[in-house]
Amino acid sequence: MHIQVIDQDYDDGFHQKCFVSCELFNSLSFFVGQVVEIQTGAKRYINSVWVGRAVPSDAIYFNKQVSLTAENHDSHTTNIFKTLTPTKANRITVDVILTNINDVEKAKKCVSPFDDLPKTCLNILNHLYLANNYVVNCSKSKYSSMVGIAYIIIQDASQRNSGTTADCLSVDMKCIVKINTIHSLEWFNQINRNISAPKPGGIDFVLSMLKDLVCLPFTQRENFAVLGVKPPRGILLRGPPGCGKTSLVRYLAASENILLVSINGPEIFDSLPGETESNLRKIFEKTKLLSQEGPCILFVDEIDSVCPRRGVSSSTNASRATAQFLDLLDGMDFDDDFLVIGATNRPSAVDQALRRPGRLDREVLISPPDLHQRLEILHMNVTSFPVVGDLDLAAIATITNGYVGADLKALCQEASYLAMAECKDSGENVLINQEHFIRASRQIRPSLQKGAEGVVDVRPVSWGDIGGLHEVKRQLQQAVEWPLKHPEAFKRMGLSPPRGVLLYGPPGCCKTTLVRAAATSCHVTFLSISGAQLYSPYVGDSERLISEVFHKARACAPSILFLDEIDSIIGKRSETGNHGVGERILSALLNEMDGIGVRLGEASGSAKQKLLEGSSQGFIEKSQTTEEADNKQVLVVAASNRPDMLDEALMRPGRMDRVIYVGPPDVVARHQILSVYTRGWGLSDVTLGQLAQETDMYTGADLESLCREAALCALTENLEAAAVSHDHFRRALTSVRPSLTQEIICQYTSLAFHAVR
Numbered sequence: 120m121h122i123q124v125i126d127q128d129y130d131d132g133f134h135q136k137c138f139v140s141c142e143l144f145n146s147l148s149f150f151v152g153q154v155v156e157i158q159t160g161a162k163r164y165i166n167s168v169w170v171g172r173a174v175p176s177d178a179i180y181f182n183k184q185v186s187l188t189a190e191n192h193d194s195h196t197t198n199i200f201k202t203l204t205p206t207k208a209n210r211i212t213v214d215v216i217l218t219n220i221n222d223v224e225k226a227k228k229c230v231s232p233f234d235d236l237p238k239t240c241l242n243i244l245n246h247l248y249l250a251n252n253y254v255v256n257c258s259k260s261k262y263s264s265m266v267g268i269a270y271i272i273i274q275d276a277s278q279r280n281s282g283t284t285a286d287c288l289s290v291d292m293k294c295i296v297k298i299n300t301i302h303s304l305e306w307f308n309q310i311n312r313n314i315s316a317p318k319p320g321g322i323d324f325v326l327s328m329l330k331d332l333v334c335l336p337f338t339q340r341e342n343f344a345v346l347g348v349k350p351p352r353g354i355l356l357r358g359p360p361g362c363g364k365t366s367l368v369r370y371l372a373a374s375e376n377i378l379l380v381s382i383n384g385p386e387i388f389d390s391l392p393g394e395t396e397s398n399l400r401k402i403f404e405k406t407k408l409l410s411q412e413g414p415c416i417l418f419v420d421e422i423d424s425v426c427p428r429r430g431v432s433s434s435t436n437a438s439r440a441t442a443q444f445l446d447l448l449d450g451m452d453f454d455d456d457f458l459v460i461g462a463t464n465r466p467s468a469v470d471q472a473l474r475r476p477g478r479l480d481r482e483v484l485i486s487p488p489d490l491h492q493r494l495e496i497l498h499m500n501v502t503s504f505p506v507v508g509d510l511d512l513a514a515i516a517t518i519t520n521g522y523v524g525a526d527l528k529a530l531c532q533e534a535s536y537l538a539m540a541e542c543k544d545s546g547e548n549v550l551i552n553q554e555h556f557i558r559a560s561r562q563i564r565p566s567l568q569k570g571a572e573g574v575v576d577v578r579p580v581s582w583g584d585i586g587g588l589h590e591v592k593r594q595l596q597q598a599v600e601w602p603l604k605h606p607e608a609f610k611r612m613g614l615s616p617p618r619g620v621l622l623y624g625p626p627g628c629c630k631t632t633l634v635r636a637a638a639t640s641c642h643v644t645f646l647s648i649s650g651a652q653l654y655s656p657y658v659g660d661s662e663r664l665i666s667e668v669f670h671k672a673r674a675c676a677p678s679i680l681f682l683d684e685i686d687s688i689i690g691k692r693s694e695t696g697n698h699g700v701g702e703r704i705l706s707a708l709l710n711e712m713d714g715i716g717v718r719l720g721e722a723s724g725s726a727k728q729k730l731l732e733g734s735s736q737g738f739i740e741k742s743q744t745t746e747e748a749d750n751k752q753v754l755v756v757a758a759s760n761r762p763d764m765l766d767e768a769l770m771r772p773g774r775m776d777r778v779i780y781v782g783p784p785d786v787v788a789r790h791q792i793l794s795v796y797t798r799g800w801g802l803s804d805v806t807l808g809q810l811a812q813e814t815d816m817y818t819g820a821d822l823e824s825l826c827r828e829a830a831l832c833a834l835t836e837n838l839e840a841a842a843v844s845h846d847h848f849r850r851a852l853t854s855v856r857p858s859l860t861q862e863i864i865c866q867y868t869s870l871a872f873h874a875v876r
Contacts, residue, residue, distance in 0.1 A: 138171025321492030358485030361525030384424030422461030587788020627820030801842030
């Protein structure tokens, strides 16, 4: 017989009775008042059985007054139901949860109406059946309403007759109640919510560092006092959006059993004068009260909106809020058992006064995850997914450079949507495979690239799509691929990756396509800026853009920053003393390439998590290995057909370490290029080798145009044509002339830096 177990109050009294129909009562051989345990999912409830009217014959109306948790759930069905054997309770140790946070201190001092709290708890628990760790919901008790008791948690209970075996205990007025701790309802709800906080993946280093910073002031307070050292009052957690700042703090609070009070910056602001400051004071006062019950963290998300840099914002309300927040931080006492953690993705927008020692003493940086961290995050996200056996998460982690934790979660969700869309009509079981992730990666863009200057959509290009240029490809692979794919070899030989590569040569010789192929093969972030993007009518705007693009490249590292037609962006500095915008852009570019423009705390990869300000004895050794921030994983690749117009300071080793000449294709290269462009075509009496002999001085772009023109000639003769003949190429040769001459080639070969570095 199937029995429905339904959460429904049969009446409004304070009891733990469950009601069944007379038929079910007799069929299950119950007796009136028999104690049973009902389990619904992960929740267990203790009830006594009674016969009720108007109860369906196949249902039990159970009561949730006494349960393992205080969280209420909707009605649902269960099939776990067992009887219990009770005995009398002798002594019970309980935790008391009060509704009003202001009553906690009164109850601890036994101030009226809490002068006899154990007796009040006994009156509430009288006639109830209990067990260790169960929670009693007191909301319907007349005794609890008099003093504001929300819950009573049974920490330990002993039976009166030790010679009997019992599953639960019944309480009468002879029982002794002892109060263990007293907490507020808000504290209780926060702690219960923290239990379900999942561990974020890929940031174990930051987690261990933050755990030391947060827990030491709470657990080593006496040692701080002996040493005469003040513990940190606050921590600034900084990193790009979606990297796991909020999840990290929530998990830390849950794992260390620390109360977390969270506020978002915008929610404290009010249009009325003085209301914003009042809201801030109330939040600090509330946190201070909660900290009397145990360690507490005040987490301010988007703290740059609470304390914006003064003098930049025109809002007087924001300036007053900043001043009030600083005053409240300064007013924190050594005995206050709480810590302030602020999170921001715009640290430069935070007021500088907030970041000095004594306020937010420490700053912790979370960078975008590296390859191994992305793999860990992907593993955590697909744990519950039905996936095929050959799913290669390592390959997915490789192609998701620049993705933060939130992006990877969205990627996994998108892959699951694609799998469900395929199976919605067939009725087959949903299985997620490699192809779903590949397709999802094309739709989910990294958060760091959204709205950023220089980010372009790169059409994937393979090395096989480029005919010839084998030596150029090899040199470019050495400069781009080798440092990323074989870092241990570079480290073993004491080699630093090149900072810059210049590709120069006649127009149309595949310089831009070569860079795209390098970016595609390495799965690195590809950024590109042009003169049209850089030049601005506003003084300093171009230099700012250079700095922002390099900052974004370092955040998305490993990355390639491509400067196409660099001679149109920056040229040689003049000797006339007229310092135009071009010279300022050149100066900014040189500084960024040298690493002078690297901002404090900027890391080139997630492995360089570090403590930016202040130090702790626990991680001096860790932070020493990551003290230097540089551009080692940012490669600047420039292309130019006028290298003689570039400034000598840019061309020196250490900036443009490799200068590669991309010349016109020879006969063999032209044959390969023609093979690439005619791939999949129907060719009639066409000899590509002979055609390659006849196309001397043609560049790769010229050959592409030649093939296109030949195909158009074939279609002009017959729109149903399926093949291109030698005659079509002959006619195309008359209209598509070579771009190069011997004089042009001599101009490039005569340059002083023609020898490849």
